[in-house]
Amino acid sequence: MAATSVESKVTEAGNGEPSSNPTVSxxxxxxxxxxxxxxxxxxxxxxxxxxxxxxxxxxxxxxxxxxxxxxxxxxxxxxxxxxxxxxxxxxxxxxxxxxxxxxxxxxxxxxxxxxxxxxxxxxxxxxxxxxxxxxxxxxxxxxxxxxxxxxxxxxIASEDTKCMADQINIDTMTIEDDYTGPKLEDGKVTDKFVKDLLQTFKEQKGLHKKYAYKILLDVKEYFQKQPSLVHITVKDGEKFTVCGDIHGQFYDLVNIFEINGLPSETNPYLFNGDFVDRGSFSVECIFTLFSFKLLYPNHFFMARGNHESENMNQMYGFEGEVRSKFSTQMAALFTEVFNCLPLAHCIDRKILVMHGGLPENPNTSLEEIAKVDRNRQPPESGIMCDLLWSDPQTLPGTSPSKRGVGVQFGPNVTADFLKRNGLDYIIRSHEVKDKGYEVSHDGKCVTVFSAPNYCDTMGNKGAFITLTGGTDLKPKFTTYDAVPHPKVKPMAYASPLFGLF
Missing domain, CATH: 1.25.40.10 (Tetratricopeptide repeat domain)
Structure with a gap:
């Protein structure tokens, strides 16, 4: 009889038959x-x-x-x-x-x-x-x-190995005469470039590699100069938008802009990590977001998520997508850029925003977060790990994470952290929510997830948060359904190993 796959049947009992333990009737x-x-x-x-x-x-x-x-x-x-x-x-x-x-x-x-x-x-x-x-x-x-x-x-790695950014020579790259896509003006992102880029991507056309490399090199240089914790000021009466995970769902990203308006100096945004992986339009998402960052550096913000890391990108599709649409060299450059992304943002010194959750130690200060050495792959423990990976729980205290990385933190941990740092509440992402958002920990912990019908299977709504500058900065939630996208399935570029889980 031929052997069957060990994952062929969920209901297979295997060798784990009920024990004869007399304590079980x-x-x-x-x-x-x-x-x-x-x-x-x-x-x-x-x-x-x-x-x-x-x-x-x-x-x-x-x-x-x-x-x-x-x-x-x-x-x-x-x-x-x-x-x-x-x-x-x-x-x-x-x-x-x-x-x-x-x-x-x-x-x-x-x-x-x-x-x-x-x-x-x-x-x-x-x-x-x-x-x-x-x-x-x-x-x-x-x-x-x-x-x-x-x-x-x-x-083969060594400390004196040149970083990929130093090996890129844009001057040797030529623009073909038949290229009709968006073009940088004097090497700079402009309003016209971004609008042309959005239209090009919607039509499933590509960005020239010379412009793509220039965007990555410029945005890396910008992020390198930022601290791990970026402070944001929202003017009185000004609207500020916070979005959660996008995960390569480009057409849903465009829908956010259609609902809420394109980013601008009067319509600032913060995207809170996990821009890529799973969704098969991650390249389109990340170049759109990086372009807006370069166009409005003081009004468009991006935080690192747990999927802005080498292991995740290798497993969940982004590396494969970049290699397919551009090159292995560019995939390596993306890793360097992601290492430079800030880990958290503080809005008006009242709201701390991070992708995952709070550090396990509630005594951690904002100053300690700002000083974290983030230019590396995420470690398996510590402040950086927790900011990218952790989740809230209903029970008090902390416990090992259901994910196997980071921790789960209870309402008392949130309350202690906020009190010690003079904050009102936290905003985080990282988890699919049926409504696209969730408020927990007595209103002190807000989750926002912006990828509707996640992976074309979850059926969840997406959401974003709008805040109005002033005295309270209360979150207002806007929810939306997924929009149609071209017939490219999620995980189309994922590692063959992904079949394991």
Whole structure:
């Protein structure tokens, strides 16, 4: 009989059959199986949160079945709760060390977090046990390539290696006579250039590489001069807009501008990270945003998100998209530019805006945030990591992140941080919300997510926040639905490894 993929069936029980533990009654075992089947039905309907709920109830009724943890791990993978997914895989293996699917899912979680060596160990075990599983073998091979490539790149790297920006010679690049796209004027972004760029991208045409490189070099030079925490002043009566994740959904980005007006000196914006990845029009999004930054440097702001990093871009599509539409050299330059993006913004010294969440230590000061050395890839802990990765929770205190990176922080942590720093509330992004936004922690923590129908599957609305300069700066939410886009699926440029999760 031919071997089947270890991920072929969600409902497969594997080797994790119910234990003969006498403390679990037959009635509880039966109840747990019914709850598991109910969870499986929700999983098949892609309602992963409900699936997690019923898998959890099945585990409560009978905590001795490895498959329950394995299935819940799979559901956590689908909600990008990679930390929880790894924890459940570990629990499944504690019950049954031969439960193959748990190794697969732990590998998936580690892969999503860029922990390729850890993932490779689990995948090696899978292919050793199931050598005829072509799917597992293919993914092991892909993961092995990544590990070897990273090792090679580290071996040839040295401190005196020139940065990519220093290797770009724009003067040698020529503009072909048949190029009809937008053109910089005297090497500068103008209002006409940006409007032409938007129209060009809407028509699925491209920007010339010479102009693309010039924009990247100029915006890198600008961001390098900024602190990690940028202070913004909003004049009395002036409108200021904060947008959350865009994730390569260019046509929804254009829709924001159609609803709320194009950025200008009288219509300032802050885009709060995760401009790229997943959506397959990330190149169009980032050049649009960078162009507005160069056109209105004091009225258009951009913060780094967790997806403005090398590992995420390699896995979730941006690197592949840049290589497809431009070159590998440009993908490396993007990494350098992203390293220079500010980590947070403070509006009128009342609102702190960051992509992920608060630092684990509530005693962290704004001055400490401003001094963070950000010109690097995000570390796995510390202030920079937390600003990019963390999430709020309803319980007080802090706990390990469901994502496997950063922390989860409770309402008391938010309150303590705000009081210590003389702030009113925080705005963050980083999480899909059905309404496009959410207010939590007694009104002190606001989440905004601006990519509607995320990945063409979530069905959520997008939202942005408008503030009016003055005494209170209360957030006003505008929500909107997704708009049609050309028939290019999300994740079209993602790593082949993404099939793991």
């Amino acid at each position: 037959d009635e509880d075992k039966k109840k747990a199986e019914e709850l598991k089947e109910k969870a499986n039905d929700f999983f098949k309907k892609q309602n992963y949160n409900e699936a997690i709920k019923y898998y959890s109830e099945a585990i409560e009724a009978n905590p001795t079945v490895a498959a329950y943890y394995g299935n819940r791990s799979f559901a956590h993978l689908r909600t990008e709760s990679f930390g929880y997914a790894s924890t459940d895989a570990n629990k499944a293996l504690a019950l049954d060390k031969a439960y193959i699917k748990a190794y697969y899912r732990r590998a998936s979680a580690n892969m999503a977090l860029g922990k390729f060596k850890e993932a490779l160990r689990d995948l090696k075990y899978v292919v050793t046990v199931r050598p005829s599983d072509k799917d597992a073998s293919a993914r092991y091979s892909e993961c092995d390539k990544v590990v070897k490539r990273i090792a090679f790149e580290r071996a």
